[in-house]
Amino acid sequence: MRKDHALSENVFNPLYEASLSSFDRVFQRHAIGFARIYKENSGPYGDVTRSRTAGAFFSGNYAFQNKYLLDASVRVDGSSAFGADRRYAPFGSLGIGWNIHKESFFRGANVISQLRLKGSIATLGSISFPAYQSRSIYLYDTQHWYSTGIGATILGYGNSNLEWQKTRTTDVGMDIGLFKDRIVISPRYYYKLTKGLITDINLAPSTGFSTYKDNLGDMSNKGYELYLVAQVFHASDWNINLTGNLAHNVNKIVRISDALKAFNSNIDNFQTNKDNNAFSTPLTRYVEGKSLNTIYAVKSLGIDPENGKEILVKKDGTLTYIWDVKDVQDVGNTTPKAEGFFGSTVSYKRFMLSFSFHYRFGGQAFNQTLIDRVENADPRFNVDSRVLEQRWKQPGDHTFFKNITDLTDTYVSSRFIQKDNLIELQSLYLSYDFKPNAIRRLGLQNLRLAATANDIFRASTIQAERGIYYPFARSLTFSLLGSF
Structure with a gap:
C-alpha cells in the first residue's frame, strides 16, 4: 500500500455527488493514516482511490429461419477517469450473418457442409489507466502538519481535455466447412481505426511532473487472418487433428x-x-x-x-x-x-x-x-x-x-x-x-x-x-x- 491518500480535486456529478470538504472530513475520521496513537518512530498508512462509471445500453438480436442473423447494440458510457468536458461517449455495434448452407438451393452439397458469411462494425471505448493519472490529484503529506491541518501536494498533472480512446472496427469473414465439418476454414479481413489514442506525454522537469496523459492522435490497423481446424485421420485406435492460423497486420499513424x-x-x-x-x-x-x-x-x-x-x-x-x-x-x-x-x-x-x-x-x-x-x-x-x-x-x-x-x-x-x-x-x-x-x-x-x-x-x-x-x-x- 502507498503511505499517503490520493484525493481528486474534481468531482464527477452526478456520478460522484460528495463535495471535497465532506469527503475530506469523513476520510480524516476513519482513515488509519490519521491515527493519534501508534508505535514510536512508525505510523500506519493506507490509501483510497475513488472512480465512478455510469452508462446505459440497448441490445437486441434477430434470426429468421436460422438463415439471416442480426445483432445490434447501442450504449452511452461515462467515466470519472477522463477530463471534465469529455466524460461521456456513445458506442455501438452491428453484426450480420448469412447461413448459405441453410438455403434450399444449397441442399444436397456433398463436399461443402457449412458456408457462412458474416460481417460486423463496432465502436468500442477503452479505459486502460488508473483514474488518478489523468486528473489533478492532491496527496496528503502526513509528515507535515500546520495550524490549519495536514499538508497536501499535487500528485498528478490534470488534463481536462482528455477524452475516450475509441476504436472503430470493420470486420468481414466466412466459415467454410468441408466433408461434414471435418475441415473448417475461417478467413477474415478487418480494419481498425483508433481515434484519440491515449499515451504518456513527457513534460519539462520545471513543471514538477515527468509525464501526463493525453490523446496522441489516430492510428489504423488493417490485416487478415486465416484459421484452419482439420480432422486429418480417424479410426478405431487413431485420431489425428491439425490446427493452425496465419495472420498479417499493418498499422499506420493517421494523425498525431x-x-x-x-x-x-x-x-x-x-x-x-x-x-x-x-x-x-x-x-x-x-x-x-x-x-x-x-x-x-x-x-x-x-x-x-x-x-x-x-x-x-x-x-x-x-x-x-x-x-x-x-x-x-x-x-x-x-x-x-x-x-x-x-x-x-x-x-x-x-x-x-x-x-x-x-x-x-x-x-x-x-x-x-x-x-x-x-x-x-x-x-x-x-x-x-x-x-x-x-x-x-x-x-x-x-x-x-x-x-x-x-x-x-x-x-x-x-x-x-x-x-x-x-x-x-x-x-x-x-x-x-x-x-x-x-x-x-x-x-x-x-x-x-x-x-x-x-x-x-x-x-x-x-x-x-x-x-x-x-x-x-x-x-x-x-x-x-x-x-x-
Whole structure:
C-alpha cells in the first residue's frame, strides 16, 4: 500500500455527488493514516482511490429461419477517469450473418457442409489507466502538519481535455466447412481505426511532473487472418487433428497531436546526448503516414575495405563517414509479412501427443547484440570472440564490423538491421492413460502419466543472445495425475 491518500480535486456529478470538504472530513475520521496513537518512530498508512462509471445500453438480436442473423447494440458510457468536458461517449455495434448452407438451393452439397458469411462494425471505448493519472490529484503529506491541518501536494498533472480512446472496427469473414465439418476454414479481413489514442506525454522537469496523459492522435490497423481446424485421420485406435492460423497486420499513424510533434522535434537531441545511452538504439518517432513499427536509423552501405570506416548515406543521397542525426530516416519495419502457429494432436489408444509451432517471416529487426557486445565492445577487455576475429584489420578486408583499432562509439545505422524469420517448437506434451482395470485395485478411477517440455527447437535468421533482458530456460516436467 502507498503511505499517503490520493484525493481528486474534481468531482464527477452526478456520478460522484460528495463535495471535497465532506469527503475530506469523513476520510480524516476513519482513515488509519490519521491515527493519534501508534508505535514510536512508525505510523500506519493506507490509501483510497475513488472512480465512478455510469452508462446505459440497448441490445437486441434477430434470426429468421436460422438463415439471416442480426445483432445490434447501442450504449452511452461515462467515466470519472477522463477530463471534465469529455466524460461521456456513445458506442455501438452491428453484426450480420448469412447461413448459405441453410438455403434450399444449397441442399444436397456433398463436399461443402457449412458456408457462412458474416460481417460486423463496432465502436468500442477503452479505459486502460488508473483514474488518478489523468486528473489533478492532491496527496496528503502526513509528515507535515500546520495550524490549519495536514499538508497536501499535487500528485498528478490534470488534463481536462482528455477524452475516450475509441476504436472503430470493420470486420468481414466466412466459415467454410468441408466433408461434414471435418475441415473448417475461417478467413477474415478487418480494419481498425483508433481515434484519440491515449499515451504518456513527457513534460519539462520545471513543471514538477515527468509525464501526463493525453490523446496522441489516430492510428489504423488493417490485416487478415486465416484459421484452419482439420480432422486429418480417424479410426478405431487413431485420431489425428491439425490446427493452425496465419495472420498479417499493418498499422499506420493517421494523425498525431501537437504534443507528439513537439516530441519528434526533441528526440534528435535526446538521441545524441550520450548521457541517455540512446545513441546506438533505434528510437520511436511518430510520423504521420508511417507505421508505429518503423525502424529509424541512418542508412549504411557497410564497411569501407580501404580504411575500415562505415560508409553512411545522407538524406540527399551523398556519402559520408560522419554520422549525423539529421540523416536518420525510415530504413526498415519490424512488421512480419505473416505470423501464426500450427500444431497437431495425435492419439493412439491410450497415448496422446500434442505439439505447437510458432512462426513468423518477412519482417526485420535491429540486432542490438551486434552493436552493444561486438561493435562497441572494447577489445582490450574480455569480449565476444567476434570482436577479435571478424573486425576490419588491414586494407582489403571485407568485414561486417569496423576497424578493430577504432574505439569510438558506433551510432545507430541500418547496418545492424537483419531479416527476422523464425520457426520454433514452443511446447510438446505426451501422456498415457492407464487402463481402469489395472488401477482399480488402488482405488483409482483415472491415472495419467504425462511429460511436458517447452522451447525445444528454434531456428532463426538472427543470432541473438537470449536471456539478456528476460529469464530464458528450457523445462521438462513430469506429472502423475489421479482421481479417486
